[in-house]
Structures are given as C-alpha cells and as structure tokens.
Amino acid sequence: MADGNGITAGWLYTTARNLLSNHYRATARLGELHRRVADDSYRSTSSEEQHAVLDVLDRLSAPHREVLLLSYWDGLSAAEVGEVLGCTGPAVWVRLHRARKAFRLLYTSTKESS
Structure with a gap:
C-alpha cells in the first residue's frame, strides 16, 4: 500500500x-x-598529568566543566548533552569547542609555570 x-x-x-x-x-x-x-x-598518563588535568577541570568555569564532563566522562552524545543542558546539538558543539579551548589554555599555562 x-x-x-x-x-x-x-x-x-x-x-x-x-x-x-x-x-x-x-x-x-x-x-x-x-x-x-x-x-x-x-x-x-602519569600521576602528575592526571593531577594536572583534575586541577585544570577544577579551575574551569562551571559551564565549561559541565559540558566536558558530560561529553567525555559520561560519554553522552551531543544530542544527549543538549537534553541535559537544555540546548540543541549544534549549541553543544559550540560549547564543547569553547570549553576545549579554555581547558587547553589553562592546561598549557599550568605546564609552562611548572
């Protein structure tokens, strides 16, 4: 039919x-x-690197930390993260991009100051 x-x-x-x-x-x-x-x-990954990553996560803003943890730690897809955060999948990708950039900046500055 x-x-x-x-x-x-x-x-x-x-x-x-x-x-x-x-x-x-x-x-x-x-x-x-x-x-x-x-x-x-x-x-x-050495213990020192693990501590550096945890330290950087603690220093990130709450929104950046949350999107990174939901995506990488919890393994959620962009759509699932969007449901949790109340935004669309494309908005999650933008937030992830910004959070990764912020993480990278803090991590490299931590490594340089060590």
Whole structure:
C-alpha cells in the first residue's frame, strides 16, 4: 500500500531497519574506540598529568566543566548533552569547542609555570 508519494510500508520498514543497523554498528565501533583510547591513555598518563588535568577541570568555569564532563566522562552524545543542558546539538558543539579551548589554555599555562 503506497501513500500519495509512492512510498510503501515495506520500503519504510526496510529503511528503518537499515538505519537502526547502521546506528548499532556505529555505536559498537565508537564504544570499542573509547575503550582502546581509555586503555592507552591510562597506561601512558602519569600521576602528575592526571593531577594536572583534575586541577585544570577544577579551575574551569562551571559551564565549561559541565559540558566536558558530560561529553567525555559520561560519554553522552551531543544530542544527549543538549537534553541535559537544555540546548540543541549544534549549541553543544559550540560549547564543547569553547570549553576545549579554555581547558587547553589553562592546561598549557599550568605546564609552562611548572
């Protein structure tokens, strides 16, 4: 049975199934990547570097710290972070960009003063 545009229910189900399959595969790949990066960074990060990162996080403004933690620590997607913060996905990307920049500036200034 087709609607006025020639779209059938079978086509819709097939398209939905393919989109869900792609989503699950991408999620699995992303999870594996996160696990590998976390394993590598844990082995290569010294205690001193870990303390420096925590110190910089403490010194960041609350909005910057929150978006970084939601994204990197909690592993939420931009859409999920947007739901928590009450903004859109694109706004989350802008906030992440600004928060990363602020983190980088504080981190490099901490390293230079050491």
